[in-house]
Structures are given as C-alpha cells and as structure tokens.
Amino acid sequence: MTVSELDFSEYKYLSVFSSGHVVSSSMSFGNGFQGKAFLVFPPEQAKLLVTACVGEPVLPVENENIICLVDTDLDILREIGNLIINAIIGEFGNLLNIRVEYSLPEIELISLSETQKILLENDIYILVLHTSFTLSKTRITGAVLIALSLNSVSLLLEKVNELSEDLNG
C-alpha cells in the first residue's frame, strides 16, 4: 500500500471519487486516541478487490452502471477494511503508546454527499490518506479517511513535536 498524499481538511478526497455511490468500511476507535476511520472505494474498485480476494479472474468492469455487490462481497470488504484500519490505527497507538479500543467494522454503500455529511458534522478534523495498492497484479485505488477528535489531534501534534525535538537534538 502506498500513501500518496496527505491532506488536512482540504476535502481533496472528493476528487478521488466520481459522483454516485461509494463502498465504505468503517471502524470507530477510542480510549485516549479517539475517532473513526473509513476505507472507501468506488464500487467498481471494490468489486475488483473482492474478485481478486476470492481468486476469480480480475476482468475490467465493462459497464460501471451495473456493479453488483452481494452480501458476501460486502463481508469480504468489511474484513479488508478491518484489517487495514486495524493496522493503521494500531500504528497510531504504538506511536502514542496508548492502548486503543476498536469497534467491529461496519460496511455501508453510501452516496458521496452522505459521507461528506457524516464526516464533516461538528467540525471534525479529518486526516485523509489517498491510498492505492497492488493486489494480484491489479491496481486498486481508494482512500482511507480518518476523522479524529480534537484531543487526538493535539496528542498527535504533541508527539510529532516531541519526535521533531528528538531528531533536532
């Protein structure tokens, strides 16, 4: 997985997706470091990912209007989201030396405007990592969106300053 861009509240993540629906696998986390993380894919990318995971031949989606995601596909996406978000948030926990509590992942098929509404209410700070990764020679693109509480942002900034001081002596 490559982290290609870091974006603080400029809403550039909107450009990752065209209008319409996106598939979101999300997890809340708390206990000192608090927020909610989303792994978001356009449906055609989600379908490619599922197909690659179950070992079926990955063919380009011919008609993007007919993308059929059934329950089993959503379960697989939920698990993938769980795996990736656990890894990312776990690293934050390691960095801050905090034991993070995790929720179980939720999977949703939502419109982009709904995502925006959910993420932006109450002036939540959002850390956006535009990501892409290669799986079975298939390039999949999506985004990891991490919404953090103000306290958690402060904790992160303090830690960054600490590291910076250590590095600069």
Next chain:
Amino acid sequence: MDSLLSQVLDQVNIGTIVVDQNLDIVIWNTWLEQFTHILKEQSIGQKIKTICPRFGDKIFHEILHKALFFGQKRFCSGALHHNFVLPSKKTNDDMIRQNMQIGPVYYNEHTYALIQIMDVTSHLSRVYQLKNVIKTLEAENEHIKISEGIYKRQALHDCLTKLPNRTLLGEQLNLAISYAQRNAELLAVLFLDLDEFKQVNDNFGHPYGDELLRSVSERLQSCIRKSDLLSRLGGDEFIIVLSQIKTKQDVSIIAEKVIRAFEHPFKIFDQAVYISISIGISLYPSDTQDPEDLIKKADTAMYRRKKSRKKSFLFFDGEWDLDPRSEID
C-alpha cells in the same frame, strides 16, 4: 447472576468461545456442544487449537494474539475463510460457511479473547443462488441485446445483399448532407439501374438473378471509397452517395469507373453473364439541398439516360421535368 449469564450464553444462537492469554478454552457454549458434539467438560481447559485445529493456522493465531495483547477486534468472513469450527462427525465440511468475530474481554485484570462463530451456510447459499440468478439474467440480457442488434441490422439492411436499405440510406444521406454543409463540400447521389436485368431473371430464374445482384453489390463496393455509401433500394436499383467531393469532374471519374467495372462478365454458377448499368446523378447543393429530392432527381437522370443510351451516366439538368417517367426527347 453467574447462573443467569451462563443460561443466556447457552441459549444464544451463535458459537461462543472464550480463551485466556495461554489460548486455553475458558468458555464453550451449548451451541458449540450441539454443533461439534464436543462437550464443555471435554473442551474447557484444552488449548483451542487442539479442539479447533484451524486456530493452529498462523493467521488465526495472530488474530487471537492481537486481540489478547493489543485489544484489536477482527471480523473474518465465511466467503473468504469458509469455516472455523467443524462438526466432529465427518460431514461435507466444504459446504459449511461461518462468519467469525474476535475481540478482547477484560475481567479481573485479565484479558480474554471472545470468539463468536455465526453459521451463515444457508444465508450464503441463498446469496450464491442469487448470484447465479443475476448471472443468468445478465447472460439473457446480453442475448437480448445481441438479438436486438441483429433485428436492428435486419431492419436497416437489405437481406439479399446486406447493403443498407432505403431507411438507412435516408438516415445516412441526412448525415452526409449535414457534413457537406459544414465543410462547404459537394455531395453526389448516383442512381444505378442494371440494364435488361429482367431478362436474366426470365431466362435463368430468380436464384440466378439473386446471385447476380449479390455479385453486382460486391463489384460496386469495390469501385467506391470507404467513406462513400452504397445502398440497395430494391429490385435492380442501387444508390451510391459520394461524400467529400471537390468538383463535378470527380463524380464523373467515379461514374466512369463503375461503368467500366461492368465491362467484365460476372461468373454466376460457373456461367459468364454480361450485364451493363446506367447511372443518373444529382448534386448537392446545386440541384437541391433536400435528401429525398436528390434521390428523385438522380432517378430522373438515370431514367433519361436509360431511354436514350444505356451503359453510361448522365447528370441531372434543372431544365427537365421532375417526373422521371414523363416523356423525354
């Protein structure tokens, strides 16, 4: 209270296992007893991988470790992993599908891992059936689309020669006129009619005539550019629309080429057949700007040509009577 919780745990419709940090089983509920035929007394205190061998796999061992020591929760789908706990009696294991959730539980300063097994075999079976239905519908939809394409093609093409018919000619001529208008170019409509074709049908029969028409259409096609349009109106009448024409002379050159192409015989059922063709020509925009009118004027020119001298072409003249069948000199 413990007894109440224990009763509740035994009545839930999911498999519930709790293991401690040594991965020894602490709780094994009734659902699991019924599913695996392994009793509580046989499982509690045993290593989980002894009772459920899949937890000996590295992936599940790591998941348990992360739940116990890092507080992580994990969802594992039956669609990917198939199953985690199997019945002791040999059954068709491959049919069993289970989802699993693993998470930490903290009690009396100890950390435990709670494993929940949900049987989703029948649910996933319905999903796979639904997937198959969707695939069948998609295949049928594709078949309908192909059929529609064939019907559309049949509706717009002549079944004998496969050339565009009068309907498609009308559409294509409109487009060609628009193109010529935008680019300030000439456009020519050539009305072609085989000379004495009726005699071929009368002397040799209709199958012979049909074969000749097919050969004629191929030869006409070889005389024109890809950007030009050849269409069969019916009987022995054809239309050629020449686009992107600079001068009237260019049209004459192509018409001459077509006439000369008919100097060689056609080989029909191993027999050489000689037939000639007469051509009437109208021009856009000098003769008219109306597509129907262009065809009508080319027809008039062709009719006049045929009456006076076959095997040649004639441009429409604005001085003529428009009715192609009217008396001519």
